Amino acid sequence: MKISKLKPNKTNPRVLKSPKFKSLLRSIKDFPEMLDLRPIVVDENMTILGGNMRYKACLEAGIKDVTVKIAEGLT
Numbered sequence: 001m002k003i004s005k006l007k008p009n010k011t012n013p014r015v016l017k018s019p020k021f022k023s024l025l026r027s028i029k030d031f032p033e034m035l036d037l038r039p040i041v042v043d044e045n046m047t048i049l050g051g052n053m054r055y056k057a058c059l060e061a062g063i064k065d066v067t068v069k070i071a072e073g074l075t
Contacts, residue, residue: 001068003058005046012052025057032063039067043074 016024028035035058040051048055049071058066 001066003055003064003066006040006042006055006066006068007045007047008055009048009052012048014053016053021053021057024053025060028054028057028063029061035063036067039069041069041071044070044072049074 035054038051038054040055041049043049055066
């Protein structure tokens with residue numbers, strides 16, 4: 001799915017500080033196949049429920065398409 005269709009979750013409590021975020025970014029760049037194994041979880045409105053930091057790292061890495069799992073009925 002086009003990453004531009006996803007909406008970050010404004011109430012996401014998790015934030016990675018710079019060293020951990022840089023590690024995640026490097027991991028995504030080195031092993032992008034992992035994104036298929038661990039998709040970003042969204043609700044029916046394309047709001048991210050799980051994977052907000054992966055989403056941000058993908059944006060920074062220039063990734064245009066990501067694997068998502070739509071979890072219906074969850075908020």
